[in-house]
Amino acid sequence: MDWTERVRGLRQWTQRGERAPHKPLLMLYALGRYQRDVAASLRFSDVEDDLRRLLAHYGPDRRTSAAYPFHHLVSDGVWEVWTDNGSGSPGTGVRELRARGAAGQLAPDLRAALAADPPLLGQLAHVLLDQHFPPSLHDDIAAAAGLDLTAADLAAPTPRLPAQRSAEMRERVLVAYEYRCAFCGFDGTLNLVPVGLEAAHVRWRAYEGPDALSNGLCLCSLHHKLFDKGVLGLAGGGNAPLRIMVSQRFVGRGPAATGQVLDLAGRPVIGPQPGSDPVAEEHVVWHTSEVFKGDPRLAADPA
Numbered sequence: 001m002d003w004t005e006r007v008r009g010l011r012q013w014t015q016r017g018e019r020a021p022h023k024p025l026l027m028l029y030a031l032g033r034y035q036r037d038v039a040a041s042l043r044f045s046d047v048e049d050d051l052r053r054l055l056a057h058y059g060p061d062r063r064t065s066a067a068y069p070f071h072h073l074v075s076d077g078v079w080e081v082w083t084d085n086g087s088g089s090p091g092t093g094v095r096e097l098r099a100r101g102a103a104g105q106l107a108p109d110l111r112a113a114l115a116a117d118p119p120l121l122g123q124l125a126h127v128l129l130d131q132h133f134p135p136s137l138h139d140d141i142a143a144a145a146g147l148d149l150t151a152a153d154l155a156a157p158t159p160r161l162p163a164q165r166s167a168e169m170r171e172r173v174l175v176a177y178e179y180r181c182a183f184c185g186f187d188g189t190l191n192l193v194p195v196g197l198e199a200a201h202v203r204w205r206a207y208e209g210p211d212a213l214s215n216g217l218c219l220c221s222l223h224h225k226l227f228d229k230g231v232l233g234l235a236g237g238g239n240a241p242l243r244i245m246v247s248q249r250f251v252g253r254g255p256a257a258t259g260q261v262l263d264l265a266g267r268p269v270i271g272p273q274p275g276s277d278p279v280a281e282e283h284v285v286w287h288t289s290e291v292f293k294g295d296p297r298l299a300a301d302p303a
């Protein structure tokens with residue numbers, strides 16, 4: 001059995017590029033539990049809140065249920081569910097899963113494969129992260145899922161190479177934005193080499209986001225992370241100038257949070273130099289629907 005390909009092929013609901021990372025998040029959570037206790041089973045009523053938080057933080061901003069992946073992951077052959085009376089999963093009803101004492105665990109054959117091949121755990125974790133999330137969020141998601149990626153990678157016989165990114169895309173984006181963050185204008189260098197500046201994909205590569213200037217922004221490390229987390233977003237596009245959105249759910253009381261985040265609300269995006277493609281409206285729409293959290297704050301008071 002090629003478990004990496006099976007995990008890579010998890011069946012997910014998809015429509016018009018909408019994200020549904022329920023199964024990958026449950027798998028990462030289950031791998032984290034296995035890493036700490038190979039015999040651990042996950043009682044739905046005990047892990048429901050953890051799964052709900054993972055979905056809220058790293059899924060799209062839509063109502064959903066932790067019961068969906070708990071039940072549906074069984075069909076992919078990597079997960080099993082049983083109840084207090086020994087039967088299989090009772091379905092996707094939260095109350096039914098709780099009432100019948102539903103519990104889940106990685107499938108027996110997968111647990112056996114992990115026991116026989118310890119590096120497999122890290123391989124599966126990276127497949128899930130690479131396929132469904134941008135690199136800026138990998139460490140955060142692993143930590144939230146209780147997964148020690150460093151320990152998993154150390155189990156591998158050879159060091160894991162980082163996922164390949166397009167060096168050409170990065171250079172094109174940084175040149176187009178003249179080596180400064182499109183949100184705050186940061187343009188630091190060390191020995192004339194840019195530092196803390198990154199090429200951010202507006203529509204994630206995991207969801208058919210192209211390596212194209214029309215899908216890129218030059219952002220500093222902080223604003224790249226906040227953009228991928230859904231704290232920051234974009235409004236406008238097409239014939240309207242792009243402006244920065246800040247989520248109402250973001251809370252920051254100190255001067256650094258105010259200056260670096262809250263004061264960005266409504267501010268124009270620093271666009272690329274003339275002759276360079278601006279961000280395409282279709283990618284702005286995708287990010288707003290699939291990544292940005294909640295409603296945007298009102299524009300900051302210029303005074």
